[in-house]
Amino acid sequence: MGSVDIIKYSNSRIAVKFTGYPIQYINALRRIAMVEVPIMAIDDVIIYNNSSVMHDEILAHRLGLIPLTTPLNKFNMPDACECKSKLGCPKCRVILYLDVKAEDKNRMVLSKDLVSDDESVKPISDDIPIVILAKGQSIKLEAYARLGIGKMHAKWQPTSIAVVKEVSAERDEYILELESVGSMDAKDILISAVNILEHKIINLGNGIEGLREYAKPNIT
Numbered sequence: 350m351g352s353v354d355i356i357k358y359s360n361s362r363i364a365v366k367f368t369g370y371p372i373q374y375i376n377a378l379r380r381i382a383m384v385e386v387p388i389m390a391i392d393d394v395i396i397y398n399n400s401s402v403m404h405d406e407i408l409a410h411r412l413g414l415i416p417l418t419t420p421l422n423k424f425n426m427p428d429a430c431e432c433k434s435k436l437g438c439p440k441c442r443v444i445l446y447l448d449v450k451a452e453d454k455n456r457m458v459l460s461k462d463l464v465s466d467d468e469s470v471k472p473i474s475d476d477i478p479i480v481i482l483a484k485g486q487s488i489k490l491e492a493y494a495r496l497g498i499g500k501m502h503a504k505w506q507p508t509s510i511a512v513v514k515e516v517s518a519e520r521d522e523y524i525l526e527l528e529s530v531g532s533m534d535a536k537d538i539l540i541s542a543v544n545i546l547e548h549k550i551i552n553l554g555n556g557i558e559g560l561r562e563y564a565k566p567n568i569t
Contacts, residue, residue, distance in 0.1 A: 350369065351367065351368055351369030351370045351521075352367075352368045352369060353365060353366070353367055353368075354366045354368075356524070357526075358535070358536065359535070360529070360534050360535065361528060361529050361531065361535055362510075362526070362527070362528045362529070362535050363526070363527050363535040363536055363538075363539055364524055364525070364526040364527075365524065365525050365526075365539065366516065366522065366523070366524050367521075367522070367523050367524075367525065368520060368521065368522045369520070369521050369522075370521055370523070371521060372513070372515075372518075372521070372523060374546070375513050375523045375525055376513055377546055378525060378539070378542045378543065378546060379511045379512070379513050379525060379527075380511075381542040381545050381546055382507070382508055382511050382527055382538050382539060382541075382542040383499055383506060383507075383508050383511045384498060384499035384500045384506065385498050385499070385500065385542070385545055386498065386499075386507050386533075386538050386541040386542055386545065387419075387426060387496040387497060387498050387505065387541075388416075388417070388419040388496065388497070388505055388506075388507045388530075388532040388533060389417040389418070389419045389424070389443065389470050389494045389495065389496055389532065390413055390414075390416075390417060390494060390495070390497060390502075390504040390505050391409075391412045391413045391415065391417070391445065391492045391493065391494050391504075392413065392493055392494065392495045392497065393492070393493040393495075394408070394409040394412055394413075394490055394491070394492045394493070395490060395491045395492075395493075396408070396409070396488075396489075396490040397489040397490060397491075398487055398488065398489040398490075399488050399489075399490070400485075400486045400487055400488075401480050401481075401482055401483075401486050401487075401488055402480075402483075402486075403480045408479075408480065408488070408490075409492075411479060411480070412447075412463075412479070412492050413502075413504045414504050415460055415463075415472050415477050415479075416472070416473045416474075416530045416531045416532050417470050417471060417472060417473065417494055417532055418469065418470055418471055418472075418473055418531075418532060418533075419470065419496075419507075419532045419533050420469040420470070421533065421537050421541070423469060424440060424441055424442075424443075424495075424496050425440050425441045425496070426441070426496050426497075427441050427442070427495050427496065436493075437493065437495060439467070441495060441496070442493050442494060442495045443465055443466060443467045443470040443493075443494045443495075444465075444466045444491055444492070444493055444494075445463045445464065445465045445466070445470075445471070445491070445492040445494060446463070446464045446465075446466075446490075446491055446492075447462055447463050447464070447479075447488055447489070447490050447491075447492065448464075448488070448489045448490075449462050449482065449487065449488055449489075450482070450485075450486070450487035450488075451482035451483060451484050451485065451486050451487070452484070453484060454484055455481055455482065455483055455484060456481070456482045457478055457480075457481050457482075458478070458479040458480050458481070458482060458488065459475060459476055459477060459478060459479060460472035460474060460475055460476065460477035460478075460479065461475035461476070462479070463492070470494055473530075473531035473532060474531070506530070507529060507530060507532055507533055507538050508527050508528060508529060508530065508538060509528050509529070509530050510526065510527065510528035511525075511526075511527050511528075512525075512526050513525050513526075514526065525539075527539055
């Protein structure tokens with residue numbers, strides 16, 4: 350029987366030693382953790398005013414790359430939400446507002462200036478720079494954050510590091526190490542990856558069972 354041992358853990362990083370499991374399963378967890386575990390990121394931006402030197406498209410792109418905290422299992426994926434709305438609803442999106450102006454001197458706009466309508470989803474740090482406003486310049490916008498996965502865009506990738514290290518191939522002993530970008534606890538990323546892999550295996554088993562039933566000879 351295989352074993353799983355946590356050998357290093359913090360909110361941002363986890364290392365787990367798997368013994369007795371084929372490398373294919375460990376690598377599957379690594380890939381799922383990178384590109385299939387959903388996190389929140391800004392997806393659409395409505396800009397009402399932007400007199401900064403940064404073009405609207407670049408500003409929206411920069412906002413999309415700000416990591417946002419993601420509470421586990423609180424929101425629906427947009428395509429699975431019952432609202433079926435392009436604008437979304439409180440079950441599948443969060444709106445962040447930015448309304449800033451440089452009054453009498455230059456001002457650095459930071460991630461802390463984004464005001465979320467849901468405190469559980471906000472920038473992971475207050476000090477991420479967005480743009481510098483010159484005196485008199487201003488920005489006013491609404492940013493819509495939604496769940497997504499790394500397969501869709503890198504802004505939805507929850508890990509900055511996801512590696513598998515071989516300890517002993519003969520004993521099927523490997524270390525999986527994950528580092529979070531900050532949107533989720535590293536442990537929660539791993540647990541989500543395990544759940545997704547389990548769901549895939551169950552679906553595969555059901556599909557194979559259906560194929561066996563179909564292949565049985567008809568007895569009349």
